Amino acid sequence: MGYYSDVALCLSKAGAEKLAAAIEARIVNTSDDFASNAIKALIGGEPVRKDEDTGTVAFCWSGVKWYSDFEGVAFVENFMADLDDEDYYFIRIGEDYDDIEVIGGFWDNPLGIQVMREITCC
Numbered sequence: 227m228g229y230y231s232d233v234a235l236c237l238s239k240a241g242a243e244k245l246a247a248a249i250e251a252r253i254v255n256t257s258d259d260f261a262s263n264a265i266k267a268l269i270g271g272e273p274v275r276k277d278e279d280t281g282t283v284a285f286c287w288s289g290v291k292w293y294s295d296f297e298g299v300a301f302v303e304n305f306m307a308d309l310d311d312e313d314y315y316f317i318r319i320g321e322d323y324d325d326i327e328v329i330g331g332f333w334d335n336p337l338g339i340q341v342m343r344e345i346t347c348c
Contacts, residue, residue, distance in 0.1 A: 231292040231325075234317045235269075235302065236339040238332055239281025241313035245269070248305050261297040268298030277336045284337050292318055306330065317341055 237245060249270055253262045273283035292299055306314055311331035317339065318327040326341060333340070 228291045229321055230289045231287075231318050231320045233287045233290055233292055233319075234284060234315075234339050235286075235306075236282065236284045236315040236330075236332055236335045236337055238313045238335075241309055241332070242273075242281060242283045244309065244313070245305060248301075248308075252301065261301075264297035265301045269302055275337050280336050282336050284335075284339050292320075315339055 315332040
């Protein structure tokens, strides 16, 4: 079992470049294959979306256990802590209705990554 979340991380071009460098540095500077594989599995692949004009990228995960003590999650959280606010926008929506976490200042991103709440009347 566990607690599951939907998560999105949107990065500016500068943020994406810093991510690539951080992943490379982490993998080169560690002998912990488990940690390296966990990081690569979570965020080492191609982004889900990319804006070719601006270099903005987005990574999205659905139904993931977003626990800070997981190697990949800890890497992402530490990486975000070192970024300038304007270079990233992070959203995590947990199973509980009021469990929404939004961090970063890249809210006006060209990919339209955002939290939306609406009422639809039939």
